[in-house]
Amino acid sequence: MELNQLTAHELLEKLKSKEICSRTILLSLSQRIEKTDPKVKAYVRNQGPVKFAPQDEAFGELNGLPVTIKDNICTSGLNTECCSKILRGFRPPYDATVIDKLKKAGAQIFPLKANMDEFAFGSSTENSFFGPTANPWKLDCVPGGSSGGSAAAVASDEAIWALGSDTGGSIRQPASFCGVVGLKPTYGRVSRYGLIAFASSLDQIGPLTKDVEDSALLCGLISGYDPQDSTSINQSVPDYTKSLTGDIKGLKIGIPKEYFVEGLDPEVKSVIEEAIDKLKSLGAVIKQVSLPHTEYAVPVYYIIATAEASSNLARFDGVQYGYRAQADNLLQMYKETRAEGFGQEAKRRILLGTFALSHGYYDAYYLRALKVRSLIKQDFDRVFQEFDCIVAPTSPTAAFKIGERTEDPLKMYLSDIYTISVNLAGIPAISVPCGFTKQGLPVGLQIMAKPFDEEMLFKTAYAYEQNTDWHKIKPKL
Amino acid sequence: MAIDKETIKHVAHLARIDLQPNELDKLSANLQDILGFIDKLSSLDVEKVSPTSHILPISNVLREDEPRTSLTPEKALENAPSKKGSFFSVPKVIE
Secondary structure, three states: OOOOHHHHHHHHHHHHHOOOOHHHHHHHHHHHHHHHHHOOOOOOOOOOOOOOOOOOOOOOOOOEEEEEEEEEOOOOOOOOOOOHHHHOOOOOOOOOHHHHHHHHHEEEEEEEOOOOOHOOOOOOOOOOOOOOOOEOOOEEEOOOOOHHHHHHHOOOOOOOOOEEEEEEOHHHHHHHHOOOOOEEOOOOOOOOOOOOOOOOOOOOOEEEEEEHHHHHHHHHHOOOOOOOOOOOOOOOOOHHHHHOOOOOOOOOOEEHHHHHHOOHHHHHHHHHHHHHHHHHHHEEEEEEOOOOOOHHHHHHHHHHHHHHHHHHHHHHHHOOOOOOOOOOOHHHHHHHHHHOOOOOOHHHHHHHHHHHHHHOHHHHHHHHHHHHHHHHHHHHHHHHHOEEEEEEEEOOOOOOOOOOOOOHHHHHHHHOOOOOOHHHHHHEEEEEEEEEEEOOOEEEEEEEOOOOOOHHHHHHHHHHHHHHOOOOOOOOO | OOHHHHHHHHHHHOOOOOOOOHHHHOOOOHHHHHHHHHHHHHOOOOOOOOOOOOOOOOOOOOOOOOOOOOOOHHHOOOOOOOOEEOOEOOOOOOO
């Protein structure tokens, strides 16, 4: 087995015993990237052989282990462009808090950044200025999105593990499409300082990994209060690896009936049902529950998320960084910079958000959406009074073909139907591999828990993973 | 709710985005579809529901007003498309 195929916890053992050094891991990754990334295109701005900074003394918990980072998380001196033309050439003068934490733990930030939908606007990574990433399992399919580059890099062994961001499913859905583990932590668990904002009340950074143990490890490293992010919560971070007991006897799991309706692919449905049976055989108590406002989640999301995005993206005006169009006066400079710098989906969302916030429409759209958001959150509160976690599909289908949904934004939005409610309610959720369709495309099982109960996710996901082999199967590239 | 091209033009001006005529057609059609879908929300009675703008029970997070180091002007200007001295430079605003 090549080093790049191993998990982070396996490599950490080898680093600790000095059997290998971090340089050999980097070389193994760069050889893999050279071989497979021309097909997968998980990384952006890849100009041939990967250049590494001179090796520092390996130190800390991570001993120089590399981590791959999505292109919307600020890395000091390393281009961070949100895969948008408007941020062309942007080199942040500072590190995001998650990067700072990882560096302090001894991580090496991988010098190539992972592809994504422009500003995380999308569910397929097709909205990237740099072009789409391919699904490692089937190259004519999408890897999901928006963290499609991170998911595809991990799935194809071009990364050991990676960070992504999740606003409406952008970690979990690509994890599901690529057959890896993806976690969206509780809102406020991980600092958003240095994450280029999409929708500030929904965004969270989280890990994409080869197994649940790596997810628990990486989540522990990036979590915690940060005075630079006033929405991060001052609550101690448990040792998440302690939840990996494998024991879920007596656990009360709710299955939301609204997630098993028309639109759910029959093949995905049967794979999920098998996974639920597995959890039952491990001693969990399974019962059907109801989240009655599920059908309103997508419309609520596309008002709140676009409203927040239209405000957050106002800063891209050609003045302080990135692309600037030439024009004679300031107003025209703004308008042409934004016309030329943003892609179609970004324009669509900015316009929708601006409309929803504009005079005369605010009450009918934005305020109403905020109220329905309360109802969606109350649905979860009610279920969690009685249940430890909720289990459902991550996505209604497996990966779809590249180009299949680009002309129909609404259809694209509906691919997030099972992941969006989690962001609106602020709760944590994880997607773990749970099987394949007949075509050989991975399917993900989603587990959701109460706010700040990531331990429940790791416990349940680990028990499932240890009793199945899905996470060990790799795509042939 | 119908959204016409004039409304889109107005919104595009508010958002400071110049739209090409072909973009205007396409975006109008897209937004019309999306708003039609969003109208689903109008069927719910939300009169007695309070809005959630923020999911966590925290408000008015304040910190001590203590001076600390920030980016130097040189560092802050590193990414500027155009600069003069220690300022960002933009096209003329006043004739």
